[in-house]
Amino acid sequence: xxxxxxxxxxxxxxxxxxxxxxxxxxxxxxxxxxxxxxxxxxxxxxxxxxxxxxxxxxxxxxxxxxxxxxxxxxxxxxxxxxxxxxxxxxxxxxxxxxxx
Numbered sequence: 001x002x003x004x005x006x007x008x009x010x011x012x013x014x015x016x017x018x019x020x021x022x023x024x025x026x027x028x029x030x031x032x033x034x035x036x037x038x039x040x041x042x043x044x045x046x047x048x049x050x051x052x053x054x055x056x057x058x059x060x061x062x063x064x065x066x067x068x069x070x071x072x073x074x075x076x077x078x079x080x081x082x083x084x085x086x087x088x089x090x091x092x093x094x095x096x097x098x099x100x
Contacts, residue, residue, distance in 0.1 A: 030082060037086030038093065045090070048083035052076070 037045040052062035054075040062080070063073035070077075076084065 034082055034085045034089060037083060038089035042090065045083050045086045048079050049087060052080035052083065 037048075048062075052060050052075070055061045055064070058075055060073050060075040060077040060080060063077050064071050
């Protein structure tokens with residue numbers, strides 16, 4: 001049974017407070033979310049990557065939306081970081097399948 005998606009970016013953000021954004025995290029909720037984005041939620045991964053992008057001034061375009069995130073938040077934000085990790089994981093998984 002698929003895991004339900006967080007209802008809003010704010011809910012996802014609150015679920016993942018304290019995530020290590022450097023990429024050295026362990027097997028915790030952020031790692032699980034990255035795995036789900038990489039393997040089961042490719043549409044959400046693509047949406048997060050598209051909506052949480054650098055505005056050219058080091059700010060997140062998705063977090064500037066009123067009522068969500070942190071207006072003026074720096075990029076990469078938490079959601080962009082998780083989506084980028086998931087993209088890397090998906091590419092690694094696809095490259096491994098192509099070489100078998």
